[in-house]
Amino acid sequence: MPNSGIESRRQAAIEEGGTAYIARRQEILRTAAHIFREKGYEATLRDVAEALSTDRASIYYYFGSKEEVLQEIVREALAHDMAAARAIQRSNDSTPDKIRALIYSMVVGFAEFYPHMNVHVEDLGRIARQDSAWAVEIIEETRQYEALVRAILRQGQEEGALRGDISINVAAMSLFGMINWMYRWYRPTYPVAPEEIAASFAELFLAGIVPPASAA
Structure with missing residues (x-):
């Protein structure tokens, strides 16, 4: 996971519980579930990011790892x-x-x-x-x-x-x-x-x- 203070920012956003942030987390979860179903657990967060037309680094603002x-x-x-x-x-x-x-x-x-x-x-x-x-x-x-x-x-x-x-x-x-x-x-x-x-x-x-x- 990129070490740029993003973990603390992610935790703060989760605790704040903003509507837009939670909605984006849910969108990532739905997309990741489809990716895992199609490619198995070998799929990566890069695959998830590509499906969402974004970059992998932005995913870390919502989740710390693929396991999470x-x-x-x-x-x-x-x-x-x-x-x-x-x-x-x-x-x-x-x-x-x-x-x-x-x-x-x-x-x-x-x-x-x-x-x-x-x-x-x-x-x-x-x-x-x-x-x-x-x-x-x-x-x-x-x-x-x-x-x-x-x-x-x-x-x-x-x-x-x-x-x-x-x-x-x-x-x-x-x-x-x-x-x-x-x-x-x-x-x-x-x-x-x-x-x-x-x-x-x-x-x-x-x-x-x-x-x-x-x-x-």
């Missing part, structure tokens, strides 16, 4: 899902409706935050291998999210709303696997709307885990 950019991309994507899952868990909806809401929030969030979620899913393995406070934070939040989903499924089993002969962990992993695999095929140009994808996923999942009498 990636961290913010992943943090934003995960925060969205965590907030939605906590609200769904606290609701008084039935377990099937909570599952529908969870799937809806994940799928629509995946589309809304595209390609941020792609970066998160694809880079989670590399994050897990890091020995940093941020990596620990993200892995812990991911585990908390998974625990929230398992808790909703477990409550459904205890209430008899879900089949009791299916492992909670298997059910949860199958749910995550179905949605996380979207990073391989979903693009904003996909001919099926995210809301319809979510509804289809919910019906496919519930058809296997809700007892026949309850489904009827």
